[in-house]
Amino acid sequence: xxxxxxxxxxxxxxxxxxxxxxxxxxxxxxxxxxxxxxxxxxxxxxxxxxxxxxxxxxxxxxxxxxxxxxxxxxxxxxxxxxxxxxxxxxxxxxxxxxxxxxxxxxxxxxxxxxxxxxxxxxxxxxxxxxxxxxxxxxxxxxxxxxxxxxxxxxxxxxxxxxxxxxxxxxxxxxxxxxxxxxxxxxxxxxxxxxxxxxxxxxxxxxxxxxxxxxxxxxxxxxxxxxxxxxxxxxxxxxxxxxxxxxxxxxxxxxxxx
Ligand code: NAD
Numbered sequence: 001x002x003x004x005x006x007x008x009x010x011x012x013x014x015x016x017x018x019x020x021x022x023x024x025x026x027x028x029x030x031x032x033x034x035x036x037x038x039x040x041x042x043x044x045x046x047x048x049x050x051x052x053x054x055x056x057x058x059x060x061x062x063x064x065x066x067x068x069x070x071x072x073x074x075x076x077x078x079x080x081x082x083x084x085x086x087x088x089x090x091x092x093x094x095x096x097x098x099x100x101x102x103x104x105x106x107x108x109x110x111x112x113x114x115x116x117x118x119x120x121x122x123x124x125x126x127x128x129x130x131x132x133x134x135x136x137x138x139x140x141x142x143x144x145x146x147x148x149x150x151x152x153x154x155x156x157x158x159x160x161x162x163x164x165x166x167x168x169x170x171x172x173x174x175x176x177x178x179x180x181x182x183x184x185x186x187x188x189x190x191x192x193x194x195x196x197x198x199x200x201x202x203x204x205x206x207x208x209x210x211x212x213x214x215x216x217x218x219x220x221x222x223x224x225x226x227x228x229x230x231x232x233x234x235x236x237x238x239x240x241x242x243x244x245x246x247x248x249x250x251x252x253x254x255x256x257x
Contacts, residue, residue, distance in 0.1 A: 001029035002232040007080040007133075009033040009072060011063050011122060012090030014041035016192035017141065020224035021087060026054035028228060030085065033076040035061040055080075063090045063118030064110075073125040083129040085231045088122040089141040089185075091115045091160075093198050099153040108156040115160035116167070123171055127180065135179025139230045140168045141223075142184040144246045152207065154198070165242060172240030181239040183230045188246025191217035213248035213255050 012018035013034035026049040036042045042058040049056035061072040094107045130136035146161040168184040199205045226245045
């Protein structure tokens with residue numbers, strides 16, 4: 001059991017990466033607090049964890065709201081006595097996110113509020129809890145688009161993930177002597193609802209696939225396994241990293257036929 005006796009808080013845990021990570025962390029012995037705006041699916045994840053003999057609890061939290069973030073951290077400490085792992089994973093990719101000319105301010109603001117401010121608020125309330133536990137691991141979900149420019153524009157999303165990456169490095173440096181590690185998980189294009197809704201035609205999917213050396217979308221479970229490494233003591237000397245798990249997309253100049 002790689003997370004025995006640890007308490008982990010996972011945001012965006014009702015779907016995709018967060019869901020798979022909550023299940024995997026629990027299977028590895030962690031007591032999991034599953035946080036999301038979608039209570040129905042979140043309770044279902046918690047039920048699945050309990051059915052396999054694990055411990056988990058759901059808390060409703062909109063990560064763009066300070067009060068909700070304060071509450072989800074307090075809930076973790078009240079329910080399980082401590083917090084060791086914080087996975088700031090919740091994020092959106094808005095259907096009307098496009099290039100700088102056509103993207104509305106409302107789309108920009110909402111995307112930045114959830115994807116970037118959500119990570120800031122998670123850390124604002126999470127870091128003091130990790131300090132109280134004597135240290136811990138923070139994982140922030142960024143994206144490969146924080147590293148590469150995408151030809152399919154999504155200006156607000158890209159900017160928000162750049163913010164997550166930059167924030168992660170500073171957090172890692174500032175809190176390194178407190179035994180708190182902070183890393184960014186940078187997934188490549190995944191076969192989850194978030195991206196499949198955005199790439200809503202075969203042509204759009206193909207335009208993305210052609211750049212991935214492995215020739216396929218990644219799976220949420222593959223991100224969960226990377227998050228597990230970053231959460232566990234196996235990554236004890238890893239902090240401030242852009243942890244890229246992307247089928248090779250950020251290494252490719254030309255992909256093989
Ligand atoms: P998903 O849509 O399957 O899951 C996202 C979850 O976040 C959902 O359960 C949703 O209810 C929740 N959520 C949305 N807004 C929220 C809010 N304000 N507060 C709390 N929860 C909220 O998406 P996913 O693919 O699992 O994405 C997870 C993370 O991975 C996101 O940060 C996303 O940007 C990032 N990511 C995804 C891909 C991809 O290709 N899918 C690639 C790179 C990075």
